[in-house]
Amino acid sequence: xxxxxxxxxxxxxxxxxxxxxxxxxxxxxxxxxxxxxxxxxxxxxxxxxxxxxxxxxxxxxxxxxxxxxxxxxxxxxxxxxxxxxxxxxxxxxxxxxxxxxxxxxxxxxxxxxxxxxxxxxxxxxxxxxxxxxxxxxxxxxxxxxxxxxxxxxxxxxxxxxxxxxxxxxxxxxxxxxxxxxxxxxxxxxxxxxxxxxxxxxxxxxxxxxxxxxxxxxxxxxxxxxxxxxxxxxxxxxxxxxxxxxxxxxxxxxxxxxxxxxxxxxxxxxxxxxxxxxxxxxxxxxxxxxxxxxxxxxxxxxxxxxxxxxxxxxxxxxxxxxxxxxxxxxxxxxxxxxxxxxxxxxxxxxxxxxxxxxxxxxxxxxxxxxxxxxxxxxxxxxxxxxxxxxxxxxxxxxxxxxxxxxxxxxxxxxxxxxxxxxxxxxxxxxxxxxxxxxxxxx
Numbered sequence: 001x002x003x004x005x006x007x008x009x010x011x012x013x014x015x016x017x018x019x020x021x022x023x024x025x026x027x028x029x030x031x032x033x034x035x036x037x038x039x040x041x042x043x044x045x046x047x048x049x050x051x052x053x054x055x056x057x058x059x060x061x062x063x064x065x066x067x068x069x070x071x072x073x074x075x076x077x078x079x080x081x082x083x084x085x086x087x088x089x090x091x092x093x094x095x096x097x098x099x100x101x102x103x104x105x106x107x108x109x110x111x112x113x114x115x116x117x118x119x120x121x122x123x124x125x126x127x128x129x130x131x132x133x134x135x136x137x138x139x140x141x142x143x144x145x146x147x148x149x150x151x152x153x154x155x156x157x158x159x160x161x162x163x164x165x166x167x168x169x170x171x172x173x174x175x176x177x178x179x180x181x182x183x184x185x186x187x188x189x190x191x192x193x194x195x196x197x198x199x200x201x202x203x204x205x206x207x208x209x210x211x212x213x214x215x216x217x218x219x220x221x222x223x224x225x226x227x228x229x230x231x232x233x234x235x236x237x238x239x240x241x242x243x244x245x246x247x248x249x250x251x252x253x254x255x256x257x258x259x260x261x262x263x264x265x266x267x268x269x270x271x272x273x274x275x276x277x278x279x280x281x282x283x284x285x286x287x288x289x290x291x292x293x294x295x296x297x298x299x300x301x302x303x304x305x306x307x308x309x310x311x312x313x314x315x316x317x318x319x320x321x322x323x324x325x326x327x328x329x330x331x332x333x334x335x336x337x338x339x340x341x342x343x344x345x346x347x348x349x350x351x352x353x354x355x356x357x358x359x360x361x362x363x364x365x366x367x368x369x370x371x372x373x374x375x376x377x378x379x380x381x382x383x384x385x386x387x388x389x390x391x392x393x394x395x396x397x398x399x400x401x402x403x404x405x406x407x408x409x410x411x412x413x414x415x416x417x418x419x420x421x422x423x424x425x426x427x428x429x430x431x432x433x434x435x436x437x438x439x440x441x
Contacts, residue, residue, distance in 0.1 A: 017165050018074045019048045023064060025080035027055040033109070034087055038079050040110045040332040044181060044203050045077075045163075046127040061346055068094040075163060078346070079104075089336065092345045093159060099347075100159060101340035105198070113331030121205050121328040130164045131179035131203070138185050138199075146188075147196045152341055152352050174273050174323065179330070180204040196354065197338035204327040211270045211322035218249050269325045 022042045024030050042051050050073075064076060078090040087107070092099040114120040138160070139153045140146055160183060182202040188194045221237060242248055282290070343349040349370045350356075358366070395402050 016072065016074070017048055018163055019072050020045045020075040020077060020163070021050045021053060021064060021068070021073050022077040023053065023079070024055055025078055027057055027059075030079065030081045030087075034079055034081060036109050036111075037087075037107055037332060037334075041077060041079075043110070043127060043330075044131065044179075044332075046130075048130065065094060065345065076345075088339075089334075090346060091159065093162065094345060097342060097344040097346075097348060098155065098159070098351070099342040099345055100156060100338065101342070102199075102336040103339050105335040105337050107335070108331060108333040110331035113329050113333065117329065119328070121330065126178040126205050126330075129176055129178055131181040132177050132206070133160065133164055134180060134182050135160060136182070136184045137187065138183065140185065140187075147354075148338070148352060155341070156338075174208055174271075177206055180206050180327065195337045199336040199338070201332075201334035201336055203330045203332065205330050207326040207328065208323045209326065211324040270322050271325060272320050273323055 022038050022045060024035060024038045027035075042049055042053075067073070068076070074094055076090070076092045076094060078092070080088050080090075082088060087104040089102040089104055090099055091102070135157065138157045139150070180203070182200070182204065184200040184202070186198040186200060188196060188198070218237075225237075237248065239245065239248055339354045341351045341353075343351055349366065392402055
């Protein structure tokens, strides 16, 4: 499965581009490493993300969910750290969920990736377009012993697919794809104590130079050596023992720098694309002249010319060129361990938990409890709406100006946020994460 969002999205009228906010919970308590990880993840989600977002210690979930609607934010990435020092990530879809809870088992920052690479690539125009999303093995159809239900695996796939706007592979130009986001699910052995759902998070830069597979490796080696300002022995093959340079071209192993297996052409990382053909833009008079010439040929019924024209059109083929695909890791790296899936946004019914398993009777009781809570919530909203209408009529009767209402018809001054489950002053997931740490211990 692949997806990409480019700078031209949305492509259809009324289509909304997915936007995200990467937030650190407890800005003064997560530490400098997690704070830098948040900045790196923001670079991954660019350009449709809040890159310069600054959190405060007093910020609550209500602050971000309230502004998500007016700003068009569709996804929230919430990084936090539990009391035991574990780093957690929550991915939620606004405004009604679901929410995916992950334990960040280990991670590497972008600066660590740059230091480990021999030829690191600095960031540039790559972040002007959204990355290409590649997902591997997110839905495991072979493992019958997996504790994660199939419909929840499909739900997770849908959540990750919605991070970026979809593309049409046939019409998307190759040069618009600059980055790649890889989500690879780690294969687990059946009947083992390994976590049931672990994802590898990788971020790469894509380069598409013209492929050189048509050239022999010997010529490629000489071409690379010619571009070095101060060639040394390790760059230039030793031709002193050869009588002629043709001996080296016919047998590259004669120079003693490579093996016979290295001379084989590697075309696995190459693709064929249609070459961009430039066309001359004709003026109005030139187009009219071309139409007159074509019309005159039809009227003359020149059979030989028609046959030659048809034969030339039949033999004409679109120009195809080969492009090499080269990936350079940008970072960050993360290993994400799924711990919980909630129905709402950082709250609501728990659809799956890694450590807590309930019987069918307990599931039925939980469903009745949540059904009762939903009914009570709908009743509160009905009473609240009636109160708003009553106060509106009272203001009109007394001649006072009517306060403008929000889109949902609720006066913001009359809203009691304590009635909403997802607007609590505390992060419900933090307590659950600490409980999970205690279970592991």
